[in-house]
Amino acid sequence: MAAFKSxxxxxxxxxxxxxxxxARRRTIAVCAGTGCKALxxxxxxxxxxxxxxxxxxxxxxDLVATGCHGFCERGPLVLFHPEGVLxxxxxxxxxxxxxxxxxKDGKIITRLLYKDPNNGKQYRKEQQIPFYKHQKRMVLASNxxxxxxxxxxxxxxxxxxxxxxxxxxxxxxxISEIKxxxxxxxxxxxxxxxxxxxxxxxxxxxxxxxxxxxxxxxPGAFMDRSVLEGNPHSVIEGMIIGALAIGADEGYVYVxxxxxxxxxxxxxxxxxxxxxxxxxKNILGSKARFDVKINRGGGAFVCGEESALIASIQGARGVxxxxxxxxxVEGLFGKPTNINNVETWANVPLIIDKxxxxxxxxxxxxSKGTKIFSLVGKVNNTxxxxxxxxxxxxxxxxxxxxxxPGGKKFKAVQTGGPSGGxxxxxxxxxxxxxxxxxxxxxxxxxxxMIVMDESTCMVDVARYFLRFLKSESCGNCTSCRxxxxxxxxxxxxxxxxxxxxxxxxxxxxxxxTVKTTSLCALGKTAVNPVLSTLRYFGxxxxxxxxxxxxxxxxxxxxxxxxxxxxxxxxCTLCLKNCPEGAVSGQKKKLHVIxxxxxxxxxxxxxxxxxxxxxxx
Amino acid sequence: MTEAPAIKTDSVRKILANxxxxxxxxxxxxxxxxxxxxxxxxxxxxxxxxxxxxLSPARVFxxxxxxxGFHLKPRGEHIxxxxxxxxxxxxGAPRLLEQLERDLEISAGQTTADLKFTLExxxxxxxxxxxxxxxxxxxxxxxxxxxxxxxxxxxMQKKGKK
Numbered sequence: 001m002a003a004f005k006s007x008x009x010x011x012x013x014x015x016x017x018x019x020x021x022x023a024r025r026r027t028i029a030v031c032a033g034t035g036c037k038a039l040x041x042x043x044x045x046x047x048x049x050x051x052x053x054x055x056x057x058x059x060x061x062d063l064v065a066t067g068c069h070g071f072c073e074r075g076p077l078v079l080f081h082p083e084g085v086l087x088x089x090x091x092x093x094x095x096x097x098x099x100x101x102x103x104k105d106g107k108i109i110t111r112l113l114y115k116d117p118n119n120g121k122q123y124r125k126e127q128q129i130p131f132y133k134h135q136k137r138m139v140l141a142s143n144x145x146x147x148x149x150x151x152x153x154x155x156x157x158x159x160x161x162x163x164x165x166x167x168x169x170x171x172x173x174x175i176s177e178i179k180x181x182x183x184x185x186x187x188x189x190x191x192x193x194x195x196x197x198x199x200x201x202x203x204x205x206x207x208x209x210x211x212x213x214x215x216x217x218x219p220g221a222f223m224d225r226s227v228l229e230g231n232p233h234s235v236i237e238g239m240i241i242g243a244l245a246i247g248a249d250e251g252y253v254y255v256x257x258x259x260x261x262x263x264x265x266x267x268x269x270x271x272x273x274x275x276x277x278x279x280x281k282n283i284l285g286s287k288a289r290f291d292v293k294i295n296r297g298g299g300a301f302v303c304g305e306e307s308a309l310i311a312s313i314q315g316a317r318g319v320x321x322x323x324x325x326x327x328x329v330e331g332l333f334g335k336p337t338n339i340n341n342v343e344t345w346a347n348v349p350l351i352i353d354k355x356x357x358x359x360x361x362x363x364x365x366x367s368k369g370t371k372i373f374s375l376v377g378k379v380n381n382t383x384x385x386x387x388x389x390x391x392x393x394x395x396x397x398x399x400x401x402x403x404x405p406g407g408k409k410f411k412a413v414q415t416g417g418p419s420g421g422x423x424x425x426x427x428x429x430x431x432x433x434x435x436x437x438x439x440x441x442x443x444x445x446x447x448x449m450i451v452m453d454e455s456t457c458m459v460d461v462a463r464y465f466l467r468f469l470k471s472e473s474c475g476n477c478t479s480c481r482x483x484x485x486x487x488x489x490x491x492x493x494x495x496x497x498x499x500x501x502x503x504x505x506x507x508x509x510x511x512x513t514v515k516t517t518s519l520c521a522l523g524k525t526a527v528n529p530v531l532s533t534l535r536y537f538g539x540x541x542x543x544x545x546x547x548x549x550x551x552x553x554x555x556x557x558x559x560x561x562x563x564x565x566x567x568x569x570x571c572t573l574c575l576k577n578c579p580e581g582a583v584s585g586q587k588k589k590l591h592v593i594x595x596x597x598x599x600x601x602x603x604x605x606x607x608x609x610x611x612x613x614x615x616x
Numbered sequence: 617m618t619e620a621p622a623i624k625t626d627s628v629r630k631i632l633a634n635x636x637x638x639x640x641x642x643x644x645x646x647x648x649x650x651x652x653x654x655x656x657x658x659x660x661x662x663x664x665x666x667x668x669x670x671l672s673p674a675r676v677f678x679x680x681x682x683x684x685g686f687h688l689k690p691r692g693e694h695i696x697x698x699x700x701x702x703x704x705x706x707x708g709a710p711r712l713l714e715q716l717e718r719d720l721e722i723s724a725g726q727t728t729a730d731l732k733f734t735l736e737x738x739x740x741x742x743x744x745x746x747x748x749x750x751x752x753x754x755x756x757x758x759x760x761x762x763x764x765x766x767x768x769x770x771x772m773q774k775k776g777k778k
Binding site: 034035037038039072073075216217218219220221222225226257258259295296297298299300301312313314315316317318374376377378382383414418448450452456461464465468472474577579601602603606607 | 703715
C-alpha cells in the first residue's frame with residue numbers, strides 16, 4: 001500500500017479492509033501483555049499456531065497476540081471473538097483440548113473459566129465477570145483483540161479516522177474541541193490539556209516540539225506501558241492530532257528504559273504510519289508535516305518531571321529547572337514544547353472522533369472521561385482497570401478488585417505514586433477524581449492504586465517511599481537532597497525502636513521545610529506519604545514509639561518469631577530451610593527458634609504448612 | 617587504580633555509526649546501545665562516545681553516572697534484579713533481596729568476585745500483578761517465594777561451578 005494522498009483514500013482503504021474480513025470471523029486472542037508474557041503466553045501462542053496448523057484450521061480462525069487485557073492476576077488469558085468467551089490461567093497442556101473442543105466443536109471447557117473466589121460462581125463470558133462488568137473501557141477498549149503490530153487492524157477498527165477529521169478541522173477547531181471536552185492531563189497534575197495546547201500554539205516561534213511522556217516512573221503503575229504495548233497507534237494518532245493543533249513538526253516519545261517491549265512496538269508502529277503517509281511530509285495530502293523519534297530514559301524517576309525530561313532528551317543530566325517559563329513557552333532546545341502523558345494522548349483520538357459533547361458526559365463536574373488505574377498489592381483481582389472518573393474507591397477495590405485475599409482486613413489504599421497518600425477505610429466512599437483525592441491528602445498521580453491489608457505496616461510504607469525518593473532526588477535543592485535523607489533516618493528510628501517523643505514533631509517540622517523550599521514536584525510532594533499516614537494512622541506510629549511494637553508484624557527490630565506449640569507437627573521444614581540454623585527440634589516434636597540466632601528473614605513462616613510460626 | 621580492560625573498539629564504532637555525529641541528544645540512547653553490547657560502559661567507549669557526540673568526556677561521564685540504568689563497572693554473567701516497586705514491597709520483596717544478598721554474599725548493586733552474578737534492584741517494571749518479582753537474565757519470575765528463589769539461584773550457582 002502506497003502513502004495516502006487524502007483522507008478519502010484512507011477511508012476507502014478501511015472499506016477494502018472491512019470487505020475482505022467478515023465481522024463474524026472467529027479470533028483467538030492470546031494476551032501478550034507483560035504479566036501474561038511472564039506467565040508463559042508466548043509459548044502458548046506457539047502451541048496454538050502449531051495445533052491449528054495440525055488441525056488444518058488456520059484458514060477458519062485468526063490467532064492474534066494482543067496487548068494487555070488487564071486481568072493480569074488470571075493470566076495467561078485467552079479470549080474468543082466474537083463469542084467473548086474467556087479462558088484464564090491457560091497452560092501449554094490445555095491447548096490441544098481447547099482446539100479440539102472449543103475451536104472445532106464450540107464446547108466450553110468449564111475448568112478454564114473464571115471462578116469468583118468469593119462465591120464460587122463461574123462466568124463464561126469476559127463481559128459478565130465482575131472485574132470487567134463495572135469497568136468502562138475506552139482507551140483500553142481495543143487491547144483485547146487488536147494485534148499491536150498491525151496498522152491494518154487499527155485502521156479496520158476505525159483507527160486514524162479522528163486524524164482524517166482533524167486534518168479538515170484545523171488548529172483552532174481542534175483546540176476548542178479538546179477544551180470543551182474537559183480533558184485533563186493524565187500524568188498526575190491534571191492540567192487542562194486544551195489550555196496547554198492553546199498556550200503552546202499561541203507562543204510566537206519558528207519551531208515547536210511535541211513530547212509524549214512515557215517515563216512511567218511511579219512504582220505500581222503500568223497503564224502507560226500497557227497502552228504503548230497494546231495499542232501504540234492510538235498514542236501516535238493522538239500525537240499527530242496534537243501536532244496539527246499546535247503546529248509542531250517534530251515529536252519525541254520519552255520511554256522508560258525498563259520498557260523494551262513498548263519501544264519495540266512503537267518502532268514498528270512508527271514505521272507503518274510513515275509508510276502510509278500518516279507521518280512525514282504532507283500528512284493525508286495536507287500541508288502538515290510531522291515525525292516522531294523515540295528517546296529512552298536512563299532509569300531516573302525525576303525525568304518524569306517535564307523540565308528534567310527535556311534536559312534528558314537534550315543529552316544532559318535530568319535535573320528540573322525553575323518554571324516559569326513553562327515548556328509550552330520555552331521547552332525543548334528553547335522552543336515552545338507541548339508535553340502530555342501517554343494516556344492523555346490516547347484519549348485525544350476518542351474525543352475528536354466521537355465529539356467533545358459525548359466525552360464531557362462521562363465523569364464528574366471537574367474531571368471528565370475515564371481513568372486507567374493499576375490495581376495492585378493485597379487485592380484479589382490484580383490488574384489494569386479503566387473506570388469513569390468519580391467511581392468510589394470502595395467500588396474499585398471491592399467490586400472490581402474482588403476485595404482482599406486470604407480473608408484479611410482492608411487497611412489502606414495508596415494512590416498517586418511515591419508522592420501520593422494513603423487513604424484509610426473511612427475514606428473508601430470518596431469518589432475518585434483529581435480534586436476530591438487532593439482534598440483527602442492523596443492525589444490522582446498517574447493512577448497507581450496499591451491496596452494494603454492488616455499485615456502492611458504504614459510506618460514501613462512511609463519509610464519505603466522516603467527511601468525511594470531520597471535515592472531519586474536529583475540533588476539540586478538542598479532541602480530535598482538532605483531533608484529526605486534525614487526524614488528517612490527519623491522514620492528508620494521509629495521502625496527500629498529508637499524513636500522518642502520528639503521524633504514526630506521533628507518529622508513535621510522538617511516535612512514543612514522540604515515541602516516549601518524544593519523546586520520541583522518531587523521535593524514538594526515527597527512528604528505526602530509521611531503526612532498522610534501520620535494523619536490517618538497515628539495510633540500505629542504511637543504503638544511503635546511508645547510501646548516498641550509493630551502491630552502489623554513487619555518492622556524487624558520490633559518483632560520476634562516463635563513457634564506455636566499446639567500447631568507445630570514437627571515436620572522439620574522450618575529447620576531445613578532456616579539459613580542461620582536457628583531452629584532446633586526433632587521429627588514429629590515441637591521445634592524451637594533460638595532468638596539469638598534468628599535474623600527474622602521469615603523463611604520459616606513461608607515454608608510452614610501448619611501456620612505454626614507466630615510473629616509478634 | 618586498575619587498568620581498564622581492553623575492549624573491542626570496532627563494535628563501539630559500529631554503534632556510534634548509527635547516530636549522526638555532534639548530536640548531543642543522542643547521548644542517552646547511545647549509552648544504552650553500548651551497554652547492551654558490553655553489559656556495562658567501558659571507559660574507552662565513553663571517550664569515543666564523547667568525541668562522536670561532540671561533548672566533553674566530563675559531560676558524558678556526568679550523564680552516565682546520573683542515571684541509575686548505567687553501569688561503569690563490568691557486570692556479572694547473570695543479572696538478578698529484584699523489583700522493589702510498591703506492589704512488590706508490600707508482598708515481601710525486601711526479604712527476597714536480603715536472601716539473595718546472603719546467598720550470593722554480595723550487597724545489592726555488587727557483582728560476585730568470579731563475575732558470575734550481579735545483584736540489582738529496580739524501582740518497578742510494571743508487572744505488579746506478579747509481585748514479588750525477581751528478574752533473572754531478563755526473564756520475569758513472578759509470585760516468587762524464598763523456597764523457589766533458593767532453587768532457581770542455587771541451580772545456577774551449581775551449573776557455574778561445573
